[in-house]
Amino acid sequence: MAVITKFVVVREGVEKMTFTSKKEADAYDKMLDIADQLTPFVANSELELDDNVCEKLAFYMAQNKDELFSLLKGVAPSAAKTAKKSPKKAETKK
Template sequence: MIKIEFVVLNSKGEEKMRTTDELAAKAYDLMLDAAEKVMPIIESSGLELTEKQTEDLAIHLVKHGEAVTAALAPAVKGAAVVKRARKKNTENIEQE
């Protein structure tokens, strides 16, 4: 009998998942990659979290990415509107 297993490691080489399902392994690997990109944002918040808490929060945010994106969309859109308005005001002042 031959059994193929996929082992997902984080960037530190720590085993995070072991499975025979290749697609599940790839999906989990992508989730870990995204969480590692979110961690510095959480760390810059000034909250006093352990490394494990930071990692857990990052993974939670990535797992709920669609909801987080939907929640943040109005604020992101609002910030873009303000930025465009300020740029337009600056251009109008320079033309005067």
């Protein structure tokens, strides 16, 4: 018989997601916190978006926060992705 530990992220009494590691569950919970904070920010824009669209947009931005932060810092999208994908090679001296 196997014993399996599960970490469940619960919001307002509703199970959102189940994870096998605490680290993943905490990261998802933090992402949901960010989305919750972004929702009113998006809703207060002059775009006149419906509440459902505001929530989806906030969730998308929270899921992609690293790329969004890079864009807000002025880093070009292609440069940000390239920097993540290609690790720096050690220079060799001749």
